Amino acid sequence: MLNTATLSKFLIKRYLRFDKSQPFISITAILAFLGVGVGVMVLIVAMAIMNGMTKEFEKKLFVMNYPLTLFATSSKGISEKVLEALENKFPDLSFSPYLRIQSVARANGIMSAGIVFGVDIQREAKINEVFAKALTKTNISDFHKNKFSVIVGEGLKDLLLLQNDSKISLFFTKLEPTGLTFSPIMKRFDVKGFFDSGLKAYDTSYIYTNLSAIAAIKNIDSKTYDGIHIFSLKPMEDITKIKQALLEIPNYGIGIEGWWQQNGNFFSAMALEKRALFIVLMLIILMASLNIISSLLMVIMNRRKEIALLLSLGATSAEIKKTFFWLGNCIGIGGILLGVILSIIVLYILATFPIISLPADVYGITKLPIDLSLTDFFSTIIGAVIIVFISSYYPAKKASNIDSLSVLRNE
Incomplete structure (x- = not known):
């Protein structure tokens, strides 16, 4: 009887390696990793800037309101x-x-x-x-x-x-x-x-x-x-x-x-703009997650015989599904962690150095306001994780449905 945890770890490490015989599969996985990372970074930075601008306008309105x-x-x-x-x-x-x-x-x-x-x-x-x-x-x-x-x-x-x-x-x-x-x-x-x-x-x-x-x-x-x-x-x-x-x-x-009540329309418009921006930028992560699906499907198609052999040796469909599900999650969650690290670096640079200057006569400030709320941060992370999980589930389901007898007989 095969050890489920050991088998999954072994296969995940094996399939995450760069495949010189099929480089396009590995390149697709790398693009998925980078795409999710960049999407998370852009979303976190955009939410921090939007929140900072909202707080700054609110502060300015409190001056005389x-x-x-x-x-x-x-x-x-x-x-x-x-x-x-x-x-x-x-x-x-x-x-x-x-x-x-x-x-x-x-x-x-x-x-x-x-x-x-x-x-x-x-x-x-x-x-x-x-x-x-x-x-x-x-x-x-x-x-x-x-x-x-x-x-x-x-x-x-x-x-x-x-x-x-x-x-x-x-x-x-x-x-x-x-x-x-x-x-x-x-x-x-x-x-x-x-x-x-x-x-x-x-x-x-x-x-x-x-x-x-x-x-x-x-x-x-x-x-x-x-x-x-x-x-x-x-x-x-x-x-x-x-x-x-x-x-x-x-x-x-x-x-x-x-x-x-005095400025309700203004803040309602900014809140609507923020929600719309969140949804639009979340689509970047969604598009990047499509590379996870395509990468996993190509791995599955390329490793059909291995999967069929594992199933014939006693591995269950649930074990195969779990392996490819966490293979996709490793790519996606790794991208999310990369995005968090990149966003911290970008926010630090924007907050420390005057890379972007604002016209004081328009905004009343010259420095780009940065204020990342925990709600925005965790909403981004949770949304990205859900997208990655959903993107990993379909290929994993397809891998678990492989007919081992048909594959070994024909291939």
Whole structure:
């Protein structure tokens, strides 16, 4: 009785050797090995880049799009009592109230439209790292001495040719009567600092000033807000809790939305693109696995007499099937391991050396972002292993169905 494990190992080693009499069979196996390896490498690298780009865009969107935002659904706004109640109920969250108004900025004979946010300087700095970084280069006492002080983006600075302590005139959409007509309110502000979000759209259109300044321009109570920005580490969980809390707090109408709701279409499109790319690149591994099938079938056709002889000597069909199944798996899994090693090398090179540079004015970054998630990695490995197993099974099944008597009689 033949030892199954010994027989399988012997045959696998024998059939994996380069066959000088039939070099095309060995070359096909090598191509299958390399094809699976390259396919796995490309898929892992592509998923790492896609995931990195998604995380980078998400990070950029968080610059001016906060995890959670409360907004007033009526003209009465959000009162300070609501803010105090939420702060007491959720001490682990950070809140920053704001007032917002559209305006046209004018300086040095140049004009640009934008949005002015009135914020509590200290509160905003806790949840907006870009704003906090700008404050480190600014004397905060200036804001307390002169409530009509502003921080503008680097884009607006370049557009309006601004410097520190420059004067900037803001024309607001709120109108006031002047004689027989209405004119927009105009107010001169002192430029006290500049922020750089890395996104041109924000840097040219966002302006920050004190809450009291915008309250005076809108002629409302400084303790009434247009909305409240909220920083949360678990916004998808906290949004439900805050909604429930708002039901218990007397208010005139307050809505809440998360960052994923504000940019849902964008991230849905990126997720769809990532899935499509995964499927397309997985086809590379599938095509490479066809070489496994063809290589095994050629080995089987070339070794028909050996297989028939083994069957006549007592080897079972299950043993023959197992041998060729693991022969194909050795080629395929070896290719997968090669792909993993190559992907690690490629990702290290891309992350360490500036081989691929990105235009900063388009992406806000110059270095290609790399972030390989464990989910993407194991999905690639599991998908590749399944393809290799399926590709190895059919030839192994064909080998086990060989009629030994017919082969030995005719050949």
